[in-house]
Amino acid sequence: QKEVEQNSGPLSVPEGAIASLNCTYSDRGSQSFFWYRQYSGKSPELIMFIYSNGDKEDGRFTAQLNKASQYVSLLIRDSQPSDSATYLCAVQGSNNNDMRFGAGTRLTVKP
Amino acid sequence: EAGVTQFPSHSVIEKGQTVTLRCDPISGHDNLYWYRRVMGKEIKFLLHFVKESKQDESGMPNNRFLAERTGGTYSTLKVQPAELEDSGVYFCASSPYRGRGYTFGSGTRLTVV
Numbered sequence: 001q002k003e004v005e006q007n008s009g010p011l012s013v014p015e016g017a018i019a020s021l022n023c024t025y026s027d028r029g030s031q032s033f034f035w036y037r038q039y040s041g042k043s044p045e046l047i048m049f050i051y052s053n054g055d056k057e058d059g060r061f062t063a064q065l066n067k068a069s070q071y072v073s074l075l076i077r078d079s080q081p082s083d084s085a086t087y088l089c090a091v092q093g094s095n096n097n098d099m100r101f102g103a104g105t106r107l108t109v110k111p
Numbered sequence: 112e113a114g115v116t117q118f119p120s121h122s123v124i125e126k127g128q129t130v131t132l133r134c135d136p137i138s139g140h141d142n143l144y145w146y147r148r149v150m151g152k153e154i155k156f157l158l159h160f161v162k163e164s165k166q167d168e169s170g171m172p173n174n175r176f177l178a179e180r181t182g183g184t185y186s187t188l189k190v191q192p193a194e195l196e197d198s199g200v201y202f203c204a205s206s207p208y209r210g211r212g213y214t215f216g217s218g219t220r221l222t223v224v
Contacts (some may be wrong), residue, residue, distance in 0.1 A: 036212075042217065043215040043216055044215045045215070098156045098167055100156065101146075101154040101155075
């Protein structure tokens with residue numbers, strides 16, 4: 001079992017819709033959870049982090065964490081073509097040391 | 112604030128040659144990480160420095176890879192001798208604290224032919 005799993009996509013949504021990206025992880029003791037956005041040929045860019053169960057909202061982005069289910073998600077409201085990118089889920093393990101990444105979900109927002 | 116700087120941005124070398132990648136973290140960031148992404152795969156952890164000390168090098172694939180961080184500032188990652196499977200994008204990242212998101216550099220795309 002991979003440490004961090006994501007649906008590789010591609011996920012395609014129309015402009016203005018809600019994009020839902022999902023991630024599961026295997027280390028039950030994981031403490032910190034991150035979403036990175038990576039445009040093609042660019043470096044990953046941190047867009048959200050969450051530590052506690054529940055929802056965390058930042059503008060059009062909402063991160064959701066359910067530690068009991070070992071599940072973290074990212075919702076993007078009012079999706080824009082500029083949101084088209086690969087979204088990487090990253091989990092900081094119970095040793096609080098390094099992050100483990102999922103393979104990423106490629107999102108395309110169609111005008 | 113300057114970001115994380117990596118160079119070269121691209122490197123093409125022949126199998127058996129040596130390549131050294133360099134990373135300059137954000138000033139004041141004690142934590143420095145190396146990651147690698149092989150085509151189509153997830154970003155994989157290689158190692159973690161806290162200042163000049165290797166905190167965790169469990170992700171280093173084998174002894175052909177050597178990382179150093181001189182004086183707790185910039186870091187180098189040397190691959191010697193390079194093999195075809197070493198091709199990929201090598202990312203460096205830094206952070207001021209553990210448990211927080213990292214700032215990534217733009218990566219070095221290594222191609223071994």
